Amino acid sequence: xxxxxLILMPNxxxxxxxxxxxxxxxxxxxxxxxAARLGHWAAENAKTTRALLKRVDAVSxxxxxxxxxxxxxxxxxxxxxKPAADDSPAWRALLAPALAGHDVGLMSEAGxxxxxxxxxxxxxxAHEAGxxxxxxxxxxxxxxxLAASGLNGQSFAFVGYLPVDAAAxxxxxxxxxxxxxxxxxxxxxxxxxxxxxxxxxxxxGALKATTRxxxxxxxxxxxxxxxxxxxxxxxxxxxxxxxRIPAVFALLA
Amino acid sequence: xxxxxLILMPNxxxxxxxxxxxxxxxxxxxxxxxAARLGHWAAENAKTTRALLKRVDAVSxxxxxxxxxxxxxxxxxxxxxKPAADDSPAWRALLAPALAGHDVGLMSEAGxxxxxxxxxxxxxxAHEAGxxxxxxxxxxxxxxxLAASGLNGQSFAFVGYLPVDAAAxxxxxxxxxxxxxxxxxxxxxxxxxxxxxxxxxxxxGALKATTRxxxxxxxxxxxxxxxxxxxxxxxxxxxxxxxRIPAVFALLA
Numbered sequence: 001x002x003x004x005x006l007i008l009m010p011n012x013x014x015x016x017x018x019x020x021x022x023x024x025x026x027x028x029x030x031x032x033x034x035a036a037r038l039g040h041w042a043a044e045n046a047k048t049t050r051a052l053l054k055r056v057d058a059v060s061x062x063x064x065x066x067x068x069x070x071x072x073x074x075x076x077x078x079x080x081x082k083p084a085a086d087d088s089p090a091w092r093a094l095l096a097p098a099l100a101g102h103d104v105g106l107m108s109e110a111g112x113x114x115x116x117x118x119x120x121x122x123x124x125x126a127h128e129a130g131x132x133x134x135x136x137x138x139x140x141x142x143x144x145x146l147a148a149s150g151l152n153g154q155s156f157a158f159v160g161y162l163p164v165d166a167a168a169x170x171x172x173x174x175x176x177x178x179x180x181x182x183x184x185x186x187x188x189x190x191x192x193x194x195x196x197x198x199x200x201x202x203x204x205g206a207l208k209a210t211t212r213x214x215x216x217x218x219x220x221x222x223x224x225x226x227x228x229x230x231x232x233x234x235x236x237x238x239x240x241x242x243x244r245i246p247a248v249f250a251l252l253a
Numbered sequence: 254x255x256x257x258x259l260i261l262m263p264n265x266x267x268x269x270x271x272x273x274x275x276x277x278x279x280x281x282x283x284x285x286x287x288a289a290r291l292g293h294w295a296a297e298n299a300k301t302t303r304a305l306l307k308r309v310d311a312v313s314x315x316x317x318x319x320x321x322x323x324x325x326x327x328x329x330x331x332x333x334x335k336p337a338a339d340d341s342p343a344w345r346a347l348l349a350p351a352l353a354g355h356d357v358g359l360m361s362e363a364g365x366x367x368x369x370x371x372x373x374x375x376x377x378x379a380h381e382a383g384x385x386x387x388x389x390x391x392x393x394x395x396x397x398x399l400a401a402s403g404l405n406g407q408s409f410a411f412v413g414y415l416p417v418d419a420a421a422x423x424x425x426x427x428x429x430x431x432x433x434x435x436x437x438x439x440x441x442x443x444x445x446x447x448x449x450x451x452x453x454x455x456x457x458g459a460l461k462a463t464t465r466x467x468x469x470x471x472x473x474x475x476x477x478x479x480x481x482x483x484x485x486x487x488x489x490x491x492x493x494x495x496x497r498i499p500a501v502f503a504l505l506a
Contacts, residue, residue, distance in 0.1 A: 008400050024282040026390040030275060112396055115406040124403030127481040135401040137279040137392035137473055143365055144388040147261050150377030153368040157410035157438065185410065220390055228380040 004098040006126040007105045008113045009035055010138020011052055013220045015110040016193075017245055023055050026139045026220050034136065035105065036060040040097040041071040044108040044117055052107065070097065074118055091125055098131045110246070112140050116160065116190065141219050142188055145248035148226035149186070149214035152252055156186035164195075166202070173206040180211075181253035188250045196241040199249060200234070207231045207251060214250040217242060257351040259379040260358045261366045262288055263391020264305055266473045268363040269446075270498055276308050279392045279473050287389065288358065289313040293350040294324040297361040297370055305360065323350065327371055344378055351384045363499070365393050369413065369443065394472050395441055398501035401479035402439065402467035405505055409439035417448075419455070426459040433464075434506035441503045449494040452502060453487070460484045460504060467503040470495060 218224030471477030
């Protein structure tokens, strides 16, 4: 039997902010239609996957009722502990429908699956199992922030989250600034929204005055914005970043 | 007067391959409609921008005839020479319609503008001039390749093109492999399509047998594919990469 495919389904960027926005602002029509056809899902979070599929249904009716869809969550590491010595069987089980001939969609809580989220493991297992992987076009807050920053788009890196401890965070910021200066490489990072303003202050406090810092808030959302300026300029601005809307930070030294 | 905005308009990924594909596979409906409304454009290439706008017109009729649109190309460095000492006036001229109150679209030949192309300079000047920058959702071959690779999506870098000289290229590949091993950072790179196969051979020749290499060819195009395997596995495959279709290479040591 021909195996099904692993379809990487983009999500919107309005997670936790406003789910009443028009899906057609950020997802291509044919991608929405493909989501409507899938009967099997692997999800970072089943609840948010169902929420997106309800919005899909309003644009392109689902082939099966929402209740009939198989939505399985990605394994999570046990709380406070290490992952099981080998949790591969739990991951591989998510690919069983594909091995039985069905396409399986992979969806994360926001943006492209397997970018800045745990889904990459499933994609790697799909390659090992000879399952075709098909990425569908959709929004990535990281790349939208990079494009809107005006910083170097020919060389850039995404480094994820920084340490929470103030001293370690400051050291990491200065390390990223040195990396950026050496390779003229834009460094992109993210933070949980309620720490957005603390991150801005840490960056402005640790970076050199001439380093350029770009902050994007609420990309693709109404009222979203991107601002790029030198750290010296940012220091003159007292207005705090919002604490419930996702932000992306980019710097170029 | 309120200035217009700089709208970052994504292009398809089928540049030079097949422009008969359905725009709605990769671009959101509302993004296509916004493209149809813009009267002023800054373009990496005016011809390919007009070609895309013809396809836009077929989905969402243009507000003005194609001939009436103002499409200005980004300044190019003089052939074989350095850029002029200060070519900022030529760049700033592209923003004149925005300063006069009109929205200006920025479009590159493929994917998101200002990512892996010269448009970032215009975005930076827009920020300096206080012009709002609005990035619209669309496909990025780099991020689609990353998502489909199954390699680390929590830490990654795009390093552009490698040196053409064989010795310098080999040294750069080994340097990227060390960087990748040290930071567990996926390294993404691109090549002009006619050198795709030469790049594959250079990577397979220079990387360690256990390093994982992912190659994506023709993303979002019919027949496009992504394959991720160890370098040892790639060595056993003799089939050459196509020489007219864009590819993205990713490695994780």
